[in-house]
Amino acid sequence: MTTPTALVTGASRGLGLALATSLNARGWQLVLDARDGDRLATAVGSLPLPGLVTALSGDVADPAHRATLAAAVPARLDLLVANASDLGPSPLPPLAELPLPAFERLLAVNTVAPLALVQLLLPALRRAGGRALLVSSDAAVEGYAGWGGYGASKAALDQLGRVLAVEEPDLRVYAVDPGDMATDMHQAAFPGEDISDRPSPDSVVPALLRLIGGDLPSGRYRTAELAPAGAPA
Numbered sequence: 001m002t003t004p005t006a007l008v009t010g011a012s013r014g015l016g017l018a019l020a021t022s023l024n025a026r027g028w029q030l031v032l033d034a035r036d037g038d039r040l041a042t043a044v045g046s047l048p049l050p051g052l053v054t055a056l057s058g059d060v061a062d063p064a065h066r067a068t069l070a071a072a073v074p075a076r077l078d079l080l081v082a083n084a085s086d087l088g089p090s091p092l093p094p095l096a097e098l099p100l101p102a103f104e105r106l107l108a109v110n111t112v113a114p115l116a117l118v119q120l121l122l123p124a125l126r127r128a129g130g131r132a133l134l135v136s137s138d139a140a141v142e143g144y145a146g147w148g149g150y151g152a153s154k155a156a157l158d159q160l161g162r163v164l165a166v167e168e169p170d171l172r173v174y175a176v177d178p179g180d181m182a183t184d185m186h187q188a189a190f191p192g193e194d195i196s197d198r199p200s201p202d203s204v205v206p207a208l209l210r211l212i213g214g215d216l217p218s219g220r221y222r223t224a225e226l227a228p229a230g231a232p233a
Contacts, residue, residue, distance in 0.1 A: 003052075005077055005128075007031040007069060007121070009060050009113075010084030012039040015135065015178055018201035019081060019208055024049050031072045033084065035059055060084045060113035061105070070120040077124035079212060082114035082157075083135045085150075092146030103149045110153035115160055122168070131172040133211060134161045136220065138177050158220055165218035174211045175220040178204045 006023055010016040012034030020032055024047045034040040037057030044055045054072050058065030086109040088102050114134055118125075125132065139151035140158050158175045165173040178201075207223035210216065 002076070003027060003029050004079070005029040005031070005074055006079035006081060007033070007073055007077060007117070008081040008083060009033045009069075009117070012036055012043045015201040015204060016081070016083040017043050018205050019083070020053075021047055022205045022209065023079075023212075024052060028052065028078075029074075030054070031056065031069060033058065033060065033065075033069055035084075059109075060117070061108040063116070066113065066116050066120060069117065073121060073124055075124060076128040076130075077121055078128045078130045080117060080121055080125060080130070080132045081135070082117060082132070084113065085110050085135065086153075088149045092150075094146060095148040098149050103152075106149045106153040107156070110150070111156045111160070114157060118160075118164065125171055126168070129170055131174065131212060132161070132164065133208065134158075134173070134175045136161075136175045136177050138179070138222075140177070161218075161220070171218070172211075172216075173218040174216075176208065176211060177220070177222045178208075179222065179224050 006028050008016050008020050008030060011020045011032035016034070020030055020043075024030055027049065030053045032040065032044065032053055032055045034043070034057055040055050040057050044050050044053050047053060056065070056068055056072060058068065060066060086106050088106050089099065118132060124130070134157050136158050137151065137154045139147040140154035142151070144151065161173050161175040165171070204223045207226035210226050211221065
């Protein structure tokens with residue numbers, strides 16, 4: 001049986017690390033990315049099977065880094081997880097005060113980079129009949145004050161996923177809203193507040209595994225609506 005392979009961006013902490021840990025424990029070969037090289041190295045060292053991991057630090061908004069990631073992927077790619085995200089300025093500003101360079105950065109990381117990786121990796125995904133998991137947010141569909149830039153970038157990502165699913169019917173394309181979690185990025189959205197009551201990223205992983213290993217059609221899903229299921233094959 002061929003060892004399945006996944007590329008997970010933003011894998012040094014939070015949801016990316018939680019999912020990478022689960023896949024690694026199941027024997028997946030992983031290509032992992034994060035901006036902070038030291039934090040990424042520490043994360044890989046904590047994995048149960050670090051020998052199955054290729055870790056490449058860099059910024060997904062950088063075309064050269066994306067090319068390096070794509071070159072590290074074998075001929076077949078079973079799973080692309082576009083998890084790396086930028087929140088924007090903290091505290092979150094209203095749209096009237098959102099610096100346009102910050103909005104451009106949000107689009108570059110949250111929208112353009114996932115599409116660019118999909119373009120680079122489509123041949124490998126097609127060979128495997130693989131899956132693309134695009135990490136979205138409820139801010140993509142709800143009008144929350146302060147979340148306009150981030151939400152717009154994720155709404156655009158959702159639409160890219162919808163169209164990709166139509167254009168690539170042999171792939172599974174999922175936009176997934178993991179809900180509120182106790183992560184560094186979510187804490188940055190609420191500076192000075194205690195968010196320890198939010199669920200841990202680990203609690204979301206069973207729902208993601210259902211998308212990765214099950215037969216659900218392409219579409220947009222909220223992890224809260226996905227009952228826990230078994231591990232991917």
